[in-house]
Amino acid sequence: MWAWASRFALFGVTATWLCCLSTEAVYADAAGVTLKLPGLGALRGSLNTSAWTSRAIYQFQGIPFAKPPVGHLRFKPPEPADPWNGTLDATKFGKKCPALTRSNQEQEFKEWTSLLTPENTEDCLTLNVYTPKLFSNASLALPVMVYIHGGSFRLGSAQEYWPNYLLEKDVVLVVPQYRLGPLGFLSLQTEDVPGNMGLMDQALALRWVRNYISFFGGDPDRVTIFGQSAGGAAVTLMQLSPLVDENLFAKVIAQSGSALATWVIDRNPVRSGLAIARLANCNQTKMADLTACLREIPVKDLLLAHSKFLVADIAAGGRGTGGNHPVIQTAGNQRFLVEPPLKSIQEGRFKHVPLLGGVTRHEGSFILGNIYDNILQEYNLLHNEDYLRHNLTRTTLRFSGIEDTTGMISDLLNEKYFQSGELGNFTAMTPGLIDICGVALLKAATFRFLLENSRQQRSFLYSFNYFGEHTKFGYGVPVDYPFPGGVAHSDDLLYLFPLPSVVLNSEDRAISRTVVELWTNFAAYSDPAPANGVSFWPAMSTETGPYLRIDRTSEVRVNFLEEYAIATTAGLGPSRAPLSAASMPTLLLWLVMALLEVN
Numbered sequence: 001m002w003a004w005a006s007r008f009a010l011f012g013v014t015a016t017w018l019c020c021l022s023t024e025a026v027y028a029d030a031a032g033v034t035l036k037l038p039g040l041g042a043l044r045g046s047l048n049t050s051a052w053t054s055r056a057i058y059q060f061q062g063i064p065f066a067k068p069p070v071g072h073l074r075f076k077p078p079e080p081a082d083p084w085n086g087t088l089d090a091t092k093f094g095k096k097c098p099a100l101t102r103s104n105q106e107q108e109f110k111e112w113t114s115l116l117t118p119e120n121t122e123d124c125l126t127l128n129v130y131t132p133k134l135f136s137n138a139s140l141a142l143p144v145m146v147y148i149h150g151g152s153f154r155l156g157s158a159q160e161y162w163p164n165y166l167l168e169k170d171v172v173l174v175v176p177q178y179r180l181g182p183l184g185f186l187s188l189q190t191e192d193v194p195g196n197m198g199l200m201d202q203a204l205a206l207r208w209v210r211n212y213i214s215f216f217g218g219d220p221d222r223v224t225i226f227g228q229s230a231g232g233a234a235v236t237l238m239q240l241s242p243l244v245d246e247n248l249f250a251k252v253i254a255q256s257g258s259a260l261a262t263w264v265i266d267r268n269p270v271r272s273g274l275a276i277a278r279l280a281n282c283n284q285t286k287m288a289d290l291t292a293c294l295r296e297i298p299v300k301d302l303l304l305a306h307s308k309f310l311v312a313d314i315a316a317g318g319r320g321t322g323g324n325h326p327v328i329q330t331a332g333n334q335r336f337l338v339e340p341p342l343k344s345i346q347e348g349r350f351k352h353v354p355l356l357g358g359v360t361r362h363e364g365s366f367i368l369g370n371i372y373d374n375i376l377q378e379y380n381l382l383h384n385e386d387y388l389r390h391n392l393t394r395t396t397l398r399f400s401g402i403e404d405t406t407g408m409i410s411d412l413l414n415e416k417y418f419q420s421g422e423l424g425n426f427t428a429m430t431p432g433l434i435d436i437c438g439v440a441l442l443k444a445a446t447f448r449f450l451l452e453n454s455r456q457q458r459s460f461l462y463s464f465n466y467f468g469e470h471t472k473f474g475y476g477v478p479v480d481y482p483f484p485g486g487v488a489h490s491d492d493l494l495y496l497f498p499l500p501s502v503v504l505n506s507e508d509r510a511i512s513r514t515v516v517e518l519w520t521n522f523a524a525y526s527d528p529a530p531a532n533g534v535s536f537w538p539a540m541s542t543e544t545g546p547y548l549r550i551d552r553t554s555e556v557r558v559n560f561l562e563e564y565a566i567a568t569t570a571g572l573g574p575s576r577a578p579l580s581a582a583s584m585p586t587l588l589l590w591l592v593m594a595l596l597e598v599n
């Protein structure tokens, strides 16, 4: 309280000075801070403080950047928000985009809808802006970082991403929301349901940033887009999209995901879309009638139909990728993606920009967790030596989107990742399986994208190998796997975004300082080093590196492919308690990133 009051008094003084500079665009009083956006309206924000040095952070949350995508706008490309009268209360988060998790969907959805009125369930296209200063003198404008959250294009929200670490540095942070699941990605390849709406939402948010970020002290010419997992795929898709103007971003940070990952694109969207429609009881034969039906059904029915579709698809031997993924559009007056990402990349049709990207050491552990739940436990195969020996590697590949019809790839992998005597014994196979899953779903695709980009632009590659006190393994749900998660998928986020329930110990905090400095340096100068503990980080210059291994003692190494076998060669580290479910309610939404959801 005291800190708040004294900071506030200080700000009052600053604001008086500001008002004269910027024609009363900014003013503060006892109730908060108000900012005018020309052509849009006034916003009332609030104050927070940075995590380590208690610098002031001005926060504006729940700012609408698009018209509510409801009624005739459901499934349509987003339209820019209308101006508003009066002062918008930007002191609270906007509502989350509707999403269902697989477990307990009915009950969870009830809790979810109880927070929403029927009219605004889908009205979730808002963004949050966090800035250490509020004036728009262009020569002092700060680099801007726009974070696209992950969650399989189906889960998550902007509320999980607080600014208190990153805003130790002079950057403006923006976190937009986008439509998720079928509301954001269903595609019938028609004008009315084109697909890729969620990505167009992100692109519209970038346009908003271009137009308005200077009023928050940000530099529209120095925008870095960054994202993790599906968010990492999304930011690299921005590089490929003909719909995204070059001036909307200058740099990219892709964490644990890229447009090249096998799970990114839904290759049969119309089949998925029609199946979901049928499950939602929209089985009219005329496309126009069917579309009208889909537009009118309650969100809950649509999400439940999608969920049933995923479950049925898996049961029928499919990969459960339909209805919530980017598509190659063949219809729509706005087309976000028009050819497979690999083709754009091979033929050089993408925006080469300075790029920073990488993976975590044991990306594969959460995928193996899903294989354990959905296959080994489900079909009682954990002790079936014959299955483990002959089928498991191939099954793992199939769920990674790689159809190994001859068995050749599995044979090679078995040869590389398992010693004699290990095949057939799940415990002994665990490190190799974690490596295989990590490479197949995330490491190779991230590496390959960086490599292609590095032929034209400075590209900084990393592997995040630091084993800290906390982990996101299990996503807030108690897990009971016969193996530890290691440095799991998403563990890098613990050091970029504070969770209210987690206090970093001093060693964790040092790593946090390192990644915060590397990331914000890149946003400011296109060069991540020097930073705390990292004096030098050269851009990629060969076919395998160099890359930075981020750890207690970080080091520049030459061959990134060594990270492909890191669990096999260096193990998984000691076990540790995952973050408890009770302390991480929002992360429950991430629950059960089952294979189908990764896909």
Ligand SMILES: *[C@@H]1O[C@H](CO)[C@@H](O)[C@H](O)[C@H]1NC(C)=O
Binding pocket: 046, 047, 048, 049, 162, 163, 164, 498, 499, 500
């Ligand atoms: C400040 O940030 C923390 C997250 O680090 C959050 O828990 C807290 O609610 C924020 N305070 C305000 C006033 O928004």
Ligand SMILES: *[C@@H]1O[C@H](CO)[C@@H](O)[C@H](O)[C@H]1NC(C)=O
Binding pocket: 083, 084, 085
């Ligand atoms: C804002 O006020 C004007 C003038 O009173 C009115 O015409 C307009 O409809 C209002 N807009 C909104 C969004 O309330």
Ligand SMILES: *[C@@H]1O[C@H](CO)[C@@H](O)[C@H](O)[C@H]1NC(C)=O
Binding pocket: 021, 137, 138, 139, 140
């Ligand atoms: C902006 O900042 C620069 C550098 O401090 C200063 O020279 C210039 O006068 C400022 N411009 C305005 C409009 O305040």
Ligand SMILES: *[C@@H]1O[C@H](CO)[C@@H](O)[C@H](O)[C@H]1NC(C)=O
Binding pocket: 281, 282, 283, 284
């Ligand atoms: C759609 O199909 C379901 C199941 O096949 C059936 O029960 C329902 O009556 C059909 N609805 C329409 C509008 O044809």
Ligand SMILES: *[C@@H]1O[C@H](CO)[C@@H](O)[C@H](O)[C@H]1NC(C)=O
Binding pocket: 387, 390, 391
């Ligand atoms: C393992 O693979 C073999 C041959 O590919 C197949 O016949 C068998 O059904 C598979 N076993 C299981 C349990 O899926």
Ligand SMILES: *[C@@H]1O[C@H](CO)[C@@H](O)[C@H](O)[C@H]1NC(C)=O
Binding pocket: 425, 426, 427, 428
């Ligand atoms: C399986 O492998 C583990 C770890 O290598 C070993 O401790 C265990 O004895 C093996 N089990 C069998 C049945 O060989």
